[in-house]
Amino acid sequence: MELKVNGRIHSVAAAPDTPLLYVLREDLQLNAAKYGCGLGQCGACTVMVDGEAVLSCVVPILLLQGKEIMTVEGLGSIDKPGPMQRAFIEEQAAQCGYCIPGMMMRAQALLQKNPQTSDAEIRRQLEQNLCRCGTHMRILRAVRRAAQLMQTPETAVDTGRST
Amino acid sequence: MSFASRFARITVGVIVTLAVVSALFFAFAWHSSIDPVEPPTASAFDHAVVLRGAQLAALGECVTCHTAADGRVFAGGRAIPTPFGTIYSTNITPDPLTGIGQWSLAAFERAMRAGVDRKGRDLYPAFPYDHFTLLRDEDVKSLYAYLMTRQPVRVPAHPNELDFPLNFRPLLAGWKLLFFRQGRYRQDRSHDETWNRGAYLAEGLAHCGACHTPRNLLGAEKKDQHFGGGESENWHAYAINSASQSPVPWEANTLQFYLRNGWHALHGVARGPMTPVVENMAGVPETDVQAMAAYVISLMGQPTPERVRHAEGLATRKVAPPVAAQPDNVGATLYTAACAVCHESGRPLPFGGIDLALSIGVSGEDPTNLLHVVLEGLPAAGEAPMPIMPGFAHTLSDPQLLALLTYLRSRFAAKPLWSDTETAIRHAQEAERRR
Numbered sequence: 305m306e307l308k309v310n311g312r313i314h315s316v317a318a319a320p321d322t323p324l325l326y327v328l329r330e331d332l333q334l335n336a337a338k339y340g341c342g343l344g345q346c347g348a349c350t351v352m353v354d355g356e357a358v359l360s361c362v363v364p365i366l367l368l369q370g371k372e373i374m375t376v377e378g379l380g381s382i383d384k385p386g387p388m389q390r391a392f393i394e395e396q397a398a399q400c401g402y403c404i405p406g407m408m409m410r411a412q413a414l415l416q417k418n419p420q421t422s423d424a425e426i427r428r429q430l431e432q433n434l435c436r437c438g439t440h441m442r443i444l445r446a447v448r449r450a451a452q453l454m455q456t457p458e459t460a461v462d463t464g465r466s467t
Numbered sequence: 468m469s470f471a472s473r474f475a476r477i478t479v480g481v482i483v484t485l486a487v488v489s490a491l492f493f494a495f496a497w498h499s500s501i502d503p504v505e506p507p508t509a510s511a512f513d514h515a516v517v518l519r520g521a522q523l524a525a526l527g528e529c530v531t532c533h534t535a536a537d538g539r540v541f542a543g544g545r546a547i548p549t550p551f552g553t554i555y556s557t558n559i560t561p562d563p564l565t566g567i568g569q570w571s572l573a574a575f576e577r578a579m580r581a582g583v584d585r586k587g588r589d590l591y592p593a594f595p596y597d598h599f600t601l602l603r604d605e606d607v608k609s610l611y612a613y614l615m616t617r618q619p620v621r622v623p624a625h626p627n628e629l630d631f632p633l634n635f636r637p638l639l640a641g642w643k644l645l646f647f648r649q650g651r652y653r654q655d656r657s658h659d660e661t662w663n664r665g666a667y668l669a670e671g672l673a674h675c676g677a678c679h680t681p682r683n684l685l686g687a688e689k690k691d692q693h694f695g696g697g698e699s700e701n702w703h704a705y706a707i708n709s710a711s712q713s714p715v716p717w718e719a720n721t722l723q724f725y726l727r728n729g730w731h732a733l734h735g736v737a738r739g740p741m742t743p744v745v746e747n748m749a750g751v752p753e754t755d756v757q758a759m760a761a762y763v764i765s766l767m768g769q770p771t772p773e774r775v776r777h778a779e780g781l782a783t784r785k786v787a788p789p790v791a792a793q794p795d796n797v798g799a800t801l802y803t804a805a806c807a808v809c810h811e812s813g814r815p816l817p818f819g820g821i822d823l824a825l826s827i828g829v830s831g832e833d834p835t836n837l838l839h840v841v842l843e844g845l846p847a848a849g850e851a852p853m854p855i856m857p858g859f860a861h862t863l864s865d866p867q868l869l870a871l872l873t874y875l876r877s878r879f880a881a882k883p884l885w886s887d888t889e890t891a892i893r894h895a896q897e898a899e900r901r902r
Binding site: 320321343344345353354356357358359362363364366367368424432 | 537800801803804805809844846847855856857859860861862863867
């Protein structure tokens with residue numbers, strides 16, 4: 305079946321009941337989304353589907369026909385990081401880094417819907433993504449910084465969504 | 468008699484009748500104000516009475532409605548959605564200006580028993596005085612002692628958002644005339660002490676029927692369908708009388724465990740508005756939980772031998788028996804791909820997923836709660852071991868959800884789909900998009 309990831313259409317040979325995470329990492333070599341618990345309980349595998357944060361380890365690809373999937377790779381590149389990536393770099397928000405792609409994608413989904421969202425809402429949304437290093441305060445700062453960057457014209461780059 | 472004078476006499480007659488009727492109505496609807504008092508000091512109350520009041524307040528769930536999200540405890544302001552508009556709970560801290568600091572015990576007791584505030588205004592029955600009226604005097608006193616010794620918080624009441632004419636409080640006198648009867652709990656001598664204790668608590672302070680009994684068009688509980696299944700904050704409150712659809716019939720000890728822990732391996736998880744009920748139950752003596760369970764079980768009655776046999780089969784099996792693959796059935800494919808890995812793991816609650824043949828969500832009389840859980844999952848709640856589940860919001864389309872529910876209902880409950888499933892799906896998806 306065909307999957308649209310970061311604006312590109314991929315033809316995928318995997319069985320329809322394969323979780324999206326496996327296809328991203330093994331078939332498409334998009335390794336940003338991480339395998340944490342495999343049960344949809346830690347958030348490390350979070351990606352965006354049609355602009356909403358989704359746990360890719362429990363979502364079979366048969367549910368994703370015709371939908372737009374976005375991973376951290378779609379937010380920008382090493383040479384040209386997107387505002388969310390820039391903010392995490394500038395705040396040095398990663399310790400071991402395993403949870404960060406999930407945090408970034410959930411925060412991206414939130415800020416795309418409402419760039420002026422409140423701190424309380426950021427905390428509420430990110431609550432379900434676990435970080436075992438205890439980097440929470442830096443992550444929160446990074447998300448707030450990303451919210452500012454997204455409202456600055458020169459840094460509010462194209463996020464890869466072709467709606 | 469000329470036409471004009473006859474017309475005048477009729478007009479005068481109508482006016483006089485209206486005036487008399489409305490005078491009678493206002494006389495009936497009018498309640499005196501009870502004089503304000505100086506807020507009592509903490510030393511005015513016996514410590515043991517305050518502690519008893521704390522347990523009673525937990526049973527009555529006072530804190531749940533009278534605390535806003537992120538708000539100060541008991542300071543009110545929580546939005547309570549009703550079919551008639553939104554009602555905001557009031558401040559019941561002892562703040563003299565915005566809370567109940569100036570309320571005497573008599574004023575507090577009148578509010579609990581008659582649904583009238585200190586100034587004499589009728590209260591909306593979102594405040595369940597139709598249940599609290601059953602309370603014993605000493606329990607009202609204990610609750611008063613507990614509330615009056617809380618931290619006063621100055622938070623003015625949020626105005627209710629009710630449409631005319633419902634925002635006109637004197638109308639409540641009419642509602643009370645039709646549906647509300649004051650009176651303390653009366654012991655039923657045909658039952659033992661435990662049963663009576665359970666009935667007193669479940670019907671009174673714990674106000675189970677406020678959610679579990681369906682309401683009529685005017686928002687009053689239908690007495691002839693007591694505990695027959697109702698609605699609360701867009702969740703369904705399942706029938707807890709003889710109409711209970713639980714695949715394994717409830718027993719006193721399983722219900723007691725469920726009320727205490729928020730889940731039971733043969734029944735599943737308490738969620739939605741039942742979550743705070745269970746949280747509050749942690750502050751309630753075990754004997755009271757046991758009594759309420761015994762009372763509710765007695766109302767459910769003896770299950771039929773057929774139900775018992777079916778339940779024994781379910782309770783002893785480790786996992787749902789395998790079924791043939793159905794590649795053309797979208798619901799079956801979805802279940803196998805997304806659900807079976809946990810729900811057929813054979814690992815019991817609270818860590819594994821429940822065998823869906825045990826789930827009231829699938830077998831129950833209404834699909835609302837199943838939709839909530841499929842879409843929102845079961846987020847981690849509190850610190851105790853509790854089942855958790857990822858939500859599938861934003862991935863399932865309406866037709867996919869319908870296919871999934873059809874499959875679950877026919878395979879695990881052997882029942883036809885609910886009559887209003889498509890509407891329920893549409894509402895659930897719309898609510899999810901607003902979240």
